[in-house]
Amino acid sequence: xxxxxxxxxxxxxxxxxxxxxxxxxxxxxxxxxxxxxxxxxxxxxxxxxxxxxxxxxxxxxxxxxxxxxxxxxxxxxxxxxxxxxxxxxxxxxxxxxxxxxxxxxxxxxxxxxxxxxxxxxxxxxxxxxxxxxxxxxxxxxxxxxxxxxxxxxxxxxxxxxxxxxxxxxxxxxxxxxxxxxxxxxxxxxxxxxxxxxxxxxxxxxxxxxxxxxxxxxxxxxxxxxxxxxxxxxxxxxxxxxxxxxxxxxxxxxxxxxxxxxxxxxxxxxxxxxxxxxxxxxxxxxxxxxxxxxxxxxxxxxxxxxxxxxxxxxxxxxxxxxxxxxxxxxxxxxxxxxxxxxxxxxxxxxxxxxxxxxxxxxxxxxxxxxxxxxxxxxxxxxxxxxxxxxxxxxxxxxxxxxxxxxxxxxxxxxxxxxxxxxxxxxxxxxxxxxxxxxxxxxxxxxxxxx
Numbered sequence: 070x071x072x073x074x075x076x077x078x079x080x081x082x083x084x085x086x087x088x089x090x091x092x093x094x095x096x097x098x099x100x101x102x103x104x105x106x107x108x109x110x111x112x113x114x115x116x117x118x119x120x121x122x123x124x125x126x127x128x129x130x131x132x133x134x135x136x137x138x139x140x141x142x143x144x145x146x147x148x149x150x151x152x153x154x155x156x157x158x159x160x161x162x163x164x165x166x167x168x169x170x171x172x173x174x175x176x177x178x179x180x181x182x183x184x185x186x187x188x189x190x191x192x193x194x195x196x197x198x199x200x201x202x203x204x205x206x207x208x209x210x211x212x213x214x215x216x217x218x219x220x221x222x223x224x225x226x227x228x229x230x231x232x233x234x235x236x237x238x239x240x241x242x243x244x245x246x247x248x249x250x251x252x253x254x255x256x257x258x259x260x261x262x263x264x265x266x267x268x269x270x271x272x273x274x275x276x277x278x279x280x281x282x283x284x285x286x287x288x289x290x291x292x293x294x295x296x297x298x299x300x301x302x303x304x305x306x307x308x309x310x311x312x313x314x315x316x317x318x319x320x321x322x323x324x325x326x327x328x329x330x331x332x333x334x335x336x337x338x339x340x341x342x343x344x345x346x347x348x349x350x351x352x353x354x355x356x357x358x359x360x361x362x363x364x365x366x367x368x369x370x371x372x373x374x375x376x377x378x379x380x381x382x383x384x385x386x387x388x389x390x391x392x393x394x395x396x397x398x399x400x401x402x403x404x405x406x407x408x409x410x411x412x413x414x415x416x417x418x419x420x421x422x423x424x425x426x427x428x429x430x431x432x433x434x435x436x437x438x439x440x441x442x443x444x445x446x447x448x449x450x451x452x453x454x455x456x457x458x459x460x461x462x463x464x465x466x467x468x469x470x471x472x473x474x475x476x477x478x479x480x481x482x483x484x485x486x487x488x489x490x491x492x493x494x495x496x497x498x499x500x501x502x503x504x505x506x507x508x509x510x511x512x513x514x515x516x517x518x
Contacts, residue, residue: 125149127201129219129228131190131211132183134161136262137252137430138233139210141399143178145238145250146205146231150180154193154215157185168263175257190218198226209233236399236476250399252432254356255391258401259363259428270361270394273346281347283325283332284340287311289463298459299441302408342392342406345438348462349395349402352469356396363389363428389425400476401429402436410439410458419454426453434475438462446471452478 128148132139132155143151153169156162166183173181186192193215198204206223208216209232223230230241233250240246252258256269273281290309291298300306301321306313310326321340322331334340339360346357393404405422419437426433435454442458450456455475461467 125202126205127152127199127203128205128207129196129199129222130154130207130209131186131215131219132162132165133210133212133215134159135210135430136165137258137401137432139165140258140261141250141252141432142207142210142233142238143176144252145233145248145399146207148178148205150182150199150201151176151178152182152184152196152199154184154186154196154211154219156188159188164263165261168261172257172260175253175261186215188212188214190215193218193222194225196222204228205231207231207233207238251355252396252399252401255358255394255396255401255429256361259361262428264428265364267362267364268360270358270391273343273350273357273359277343278347278350280332280334280340281344283323284334284344285348285463287313287323287325288459292459292463338392338406338408341408341440345393345404345406345462346395348468349393349404351465352397352472354395354397354402356394358394359392361391361394363391389428391425391428397472397476400432400434400479401426402434402472402475403429404436404438406438406440408440410441410443415456416450419451419456423451423453431479434479436475446474448478 126146126148127150128143128146129152130139130142132153139153155166169176169181169183184196186196190212191214204223204226206219206228208219208230211219220230222228232239232241234247236250238248238250253261256266259266260269287308288298290311291301291306294308296306296308301313303315305315312324314322314324314331316322321334323334324331342359346359350357391403392406393402395402395404403422403426405418405425407418411418415437419435422437423435426435437454437456439456439458442456444458444460446455446457446461448455455471455478457471461471
């Protein structure tokens with residue numbers, strides 16, 4: 070039997086003869102089940118941070134398998150109440166429902182209603198009209214049938230119909246209306262999409278900004294003076310008042326003009342990830358998060374820890390490792406960062422980051438940045454992935470143009486990724502194949518670091 074879940078902020082309830090109302094809200098959706106079960110199984114979940122009561126916008130949309138499309142729509146409309154139409158017997162949709170219930174505090178709404186419908190969408194016509202000042206409907210998420218019946222529902226009840234088109238929110242009754250779409254921060258989206266994180270990643274700090282700015286200025290000076298950036302791993306460099314030093318134990322530091330204390334770099338490749346993250350922020354990214362790792366389910370994780378003898382280092386067992394994830398509007402740029410440029414492993418590394426970007430569905434854009442890559446941006450290995458290096462990321466205008474090219478390329482590709490598709494590499498299993506991430510425990514070879 071179908072169930073309707075109503076999620077609302079905690080406020081006193083009153084009876085008015087027509088059912089229970091949430092005081093402070095000028096509208097109400099009754100907990101009426103579909104399939105004859107009435108209110109059986111209806112659930113109210115409390116939110117801690119309700120929006121102001123004067124915001125009386127209700128948004129109705131389908132909870133589709135492309136979770137990014139659903140969540141981007143919610144973040145773009147900014148309603149106080151969202152009504153999600155979901156198919157109860159679809160295992161992927163059920164995974165999203167459980168994620169919403171578990172991470173409801175991440176949703177930027179005061180109230181969430183989960184309303185069960187069929188995959189064809191016919192039962193949408195039974196949806197009661199919310200008593201809201203502004204009722205909005207978005208037909209982009211979900212199946213085509215659900216979108217069609219939702220349009221009929223909107224016409225019957227006088228709701229405004231919206232659709233999503235290449236990063237813009239558009240109204241069907243007003244061709245001049247186009248509002249740039251937004252999206253959740255990367256780690257919030259992944260949690261709401263049902264992917265456990267370990268760790269959840271981190272935002273670059275102001276201290277990192279300062280270090281990265283000095284490093285970029287130094288690299289620009291090296292390029293202008295025809296000094297190979299590969300030399301910074303091998304020798305001391307002096308240019309334009311900067312002094313690059315390598316210590317006896319391999320530690321690296323940059324003496325900056327007018328600054329007594331040298332800028333020290335994080336060990337391994339962390340410093341380069343921070344640098345690329347700073348470049349993305351400087352290009353206008355809304356969110357930049359580093360080192361987001363998606364985790365295995367508990368059973369598979371325990372098996373891998375034992376198999377690879379990582380009892381004392383469980384943090385080294387994870388499923389995917391996203392070096393830099395930058396959100397621009399409704400698009401997520403997933404960037405793999407390598408200090409060395411290894412031609413022999415290039416195809417493997419490029420395909421891997423392309424698979425990781427599939428976590429964000431068609432809103433994910435994959436890129437590969439190598440510090441020792443000497444050339445201009447290139448996508449000859451994989452049309453979904455641009456390879457770029459210092460010539461691009463040290464030039465703000467060139468970097469912005471590349472971000473635009475990468476986004477436009479994803480919008481026009483004839484072979485878009487399916488959300489959650491990743492590549493299983495040879496060596497981990499008998500043959501290379503692809504599988505949906507929701508079909509755990511096997512999604513790709515275990516990442517062991």
